[in-house]
Amino acid sequence: MPLALLALAVGAFGIGTTEFVMMGLLPNVADDLHVSIPSAGHLVSAYALGVVIGAPVLAAVTARMPRRRVLIGLMVLFVVGNAVSAVAPDYHSLMLARFVSGLPHGAFFGVGAVVATSLVAPERKARSVSLMFLGLTVANIVGVPVATAMGQQLGWRATFLAVSAIGLAAIAALAALVPADHGHGAAVGVRSELKALGSVPVWLALGTTVAGFGALFSAYSYITPMLTDAAGFAEGSVTLLLALFGVGATVGNLVGGRLADHSLRGTLFGGLTSLVAVLALFPLLMRAEWSAALAVLLLGTAAFTTGSPLQLMVMEKASAAPSLASSANQAAFNLANAGGAWIGGLALAAGLGVTSPAVTGAVLAVLGLGVAALAYVVDRGRGTTASVPGRLVAGHMPGEREPSRR
DSSP states (O other): OOTHHHHHHHHHHHHHHHHHHHHHHHHHHHHHHTOOHHHHHHHHHHHHHHHHHHHHHHHHHTTTSBHHHHHHHHHHHHHHHHHHHHHOOSHHHHHHHHHHHHHHHHHHHHHHHHHHHHTSOGGGHHHHHHHHHHHHHHIIIIIHHHHHHHHHHHOHHHHHHHHHHHHHHHHHHHHHHSOTTSOBOOSOOHHHHHHHHTSHHHHHHHHHHHHHHHHHHHHHTTHHHIIIIISOOOGGGHHHHHHHHHHHHHHHHHHHHHHHTTOHHHHHHHHHHHHHHHHHHHHHHTTSHHHHHHHHHHHHHHHHHTHHHHHHHHHHHTTTSHHHHHHHHHHHHHHHHHHHHHHHHHHHHTTOOTTHHHHHHHHHHHHHHHHHHHHHHHHHHHTOSSSSTTOOOOSSOTTOOOOOOO
């Protein structure tokens, strides 16, 4: 695999760390800035809002720029947002800084996925995307626990300075490893990009992302009370169990990427079906510590098996605007995060039990399967699956050069 994928993974590692570390630092931030923990929780929402807004907007306005330059520019914005977070004098300044930190998130993964697929042979596209996403999943195993511990020992501001340093390392890696003459944006305007994004198959693919990953976050957002109240774990064990989720996510990401190169559609359906099964079994698995730990591992594996197939499906369905579509898919991931957590919370508020968010997640995963099936029917009606059974990924994006086989 090209070394440029390592540079993309370093950037993904930094982004994944800053996205999730705030959850572990909420008490520290709240105490230092003299706000309540629920108010500090709005800092998580500010970041997510930045992702949702920044993903399509930044991808659209940079569509004609060389993609290496775009990636470096996005990481510069990432470094600025985290550095300002580290020195923010008050709550409102930190809120704005977190919003800025979220702006490059979706566009980086979106443009990065296009660059990753353009660097390899057609039969290795899904694996190239999964290797970029590897930085995100490893962040949950290593980056978030280490950054959280650093924040607790040295102060939360030190964490954001460290994340800024990771961003600087990513900038250096991108400049050194991503070819300067490879992967220019298509010569189309913003209006053409938006038009390419407006087709029914694209929206069905995005809908699959929202429903499928909404299923994950419906359960994962409330995994701590499930582990402590249902399975009987001590609160101090939760951090280790969340790292186990990261291990499962890493395994699912790598396996999903490899399988999707053979059958994208089959991998997607298999991953969603597995997610339904795991979430439906959660009430049973949460009755003992060993089976609860297994459930956490399987949840990460099943959910992230679908990550690369969903990313590639959206890119192929909007092949005239792959960067914008891929970035929009990242916005869909964050909508899934917010929506899934909200729906899971409704189940808890209704008094359905501490494991009810997982059952709600299983219903959402079934919905995701339904949307994916509808997309398949639409594709068959349009004749887009006849030429390459089981796969949806175009060999090349419009305007791209022949991919390197290094």
